[in-house]
Amino acid sequence: MITAIKQNIVPFLDLRVTDAEQRQALLDAVARVLDHGRMIMGPEVTQWENELARRCGRQLAVGVNSGTDALYLAGRVLDLRPGDEVITTALSWVGTANGIALTGATLVFADIRDDLNIDPDSVSRLITPRTKAIMPVHYTGKACDMGTLQRITKEHNLPIIEDAAQAFGATYHGRPVGSFGRIACFSMNAMKVLAACGEAGAVLVDDPYLHQRLTALRYNGTINRETCLEPGLNARLDTLQAAILLVRLRYFDELVEKRRIITQKYEEKLAKLVKTPREAENCRDVWYTYTIQADRRDELRAYLAANGIETKIHHPILMPEQPAYRDGARGEWKHAKHLLKRMLSIPAHEKMTMEQVDYVAKTIRNFYGA
Numbered sequence: 001m002i003t004a005i006k007q008n009i010v011p012f013l014d015l016r017v018t019d020a021e022q023r024q025a026l027l028d029a030v031a032r033v034l035d036h037g038r039m040i041m042g043p044e045v046t047q048w049e050n051e052l053a054r055r056c057g058r059q060l061a062v063g064v065n066s067g068t069d070a071l072y073l074a075g076r077v078l079d080l081r082p083g084d085e086v087i088t089t090a091l092s093w094v095g096t097a098n099g100i101a102l103t104g105a106t107l108v109f110a111d112i113r114d115d116l117n118i119d120p121d122s123v124s125r126l127i128t129p130r131t132k133a134i135m136p137v138h139y140t141g142k143a144c145d146m147g148t149l150q151r152i153t154k155e156h157n158l159p160i161i162e163d164a165a166q167a168f169g170a171t172y173h174g175r176p177v178g179s180f181g182r183i184a185c186f187s188m189n190a191m192k193v194l195a196a197c198g199e200a201g202a203v204l205v206d207d208p209y210l211h212q213r214l215t216a217l218r219y220n221g222t223i224n225r226e227t228c229l230e231p232g233l234n235a236r237l238d239t240l241q242a243a244i245l246l247v248r249l250r251y252f253d254e255l256v257e258k259r260r261i262i263t264q265k266y267e268e269k270l271a272k273l274v275k276t277p278r279e280a281e282n283c284r285d286v287w288y289t290y291t292i293q294a295d296r297r298d299e300l301r302a303y304l305a306a307n308g309i310e311t312k313i314h315h316p317i318l319m320p321e322q323p324a325y326r327d328g329a330r331g332e333w334k335h336a337k338h339l340l341k342r343m344l345s346i347p348a349h350e351k352m353t354m355e356q357v358d359y360v361a362k363t364i365r366n367f368y369g370a
């Protein structure tokens with residue numbers, strides 16, 4: 001009997017580094033940083049930024065210490081201020097809203113489609129003269145309908161801020177996420193598919209002026225290390241995390257391939273019982289989460305827990321219903337509210353054995369009496 005079943009546990013995620021080769025490569029990368037001693041803005045930071053920009057089809061990347069900081073800095077360089085509105089999805093981790101809210105701008109929340117991504121029709125209905133940007137989130141590692149969103153933003157001459165925190169490596173019609181917006185923001189925190197060993201993020205742009213401002217803003221708004229042009233954060237990416245990310249990137253495609261095999265297995269076994277997530281035509285997802293939509297979701301979740309299977313609800317409070325945002329929140333989120341009662345993220349990470357995958361699928365099938 002496999003360990004997972006013996007211990008009666010299938011964890012939702014497993015962040016340990018167990019692969020011997022990758023572990024050694026990470027330790028070697030850390031040792032190199034300890035040797036050169038440039039703990040802040042060491043050479044690995046620039047190397048990582050160049051590699052990231054290249055992978056995402058962008059000119060320039062700025063490494064920062066979280067996705068939330070990335071979004072805040074994106075808002076700052078677009079000069080968002082009180083009175084401005086930014087339209088985003090109702091369904092995301094609240095970091096999406098917080099980064100922008102900290103600039104003083106107001107979030108307006110659009111509804112979602114069945115694929116859990118922002119609904120471009122809802123975005124269209126919410127545009128006003130105060131709208132200064134549209135911020136789609138490539139939720140669960142799946143690209144938004146960028147074609148339609150680009151048509152809308154072009155018509156209204158609005159910039160896109162891509163929140164690609166969950167979707168590094170995903171593509172839409174052959175183009176990588178992060179290549180669509182005037183600004184794209186990533187998180188590489190430890191839970192992400194491309195993950196640092198701690199917190200990390202990045203902002204990607206093509207415009208050298210935006211790049212220059214972002215670089216200053218991530219270090220207290222300074223140029224030449226001393227002269228402060230405008231108030232900023234200390235949001236620099238650690239050299240150690242950059243060194244780690246350079247190694248992680250080498251294993252990324254293999255990791256996504258493993259997730260893909262797992263999700264295909266789930267699709268075969270579960271598609272008749274629950275609504276399974278599927279890739280849209282010409283799109284490639286990176287499966288940050290495998291989020292099904294299920295009847296009797298809460299009962300299913302309890303049944304899985306009783307059978308040692310850990311699941312999550314991402315994210316149980318819609319952003320416009322968070323205490324921080326609910327007073328006077330504007331937008332549309334009826335469908336999001338409906339789907340939120342049905343959504344369940346089940347384990348689908350690269351460290352699962354096929355026996356564990358079968359066990360999860362079998363337990364769900366048992367629940368529905370299949």
Ligand SMILES: Cc1ncc(COP(=O)(O)O)c(C=O)c1O
Pocket residue numbers: 065066067068069092093095096137163165166186187188189199200201
């Ligand atoms: C969609 C989305 N946006 C923003 C963030 C914030 O990123 P970070 O946790 O690196 O601040 C996250 C993190 O989980 C996220 O999933």
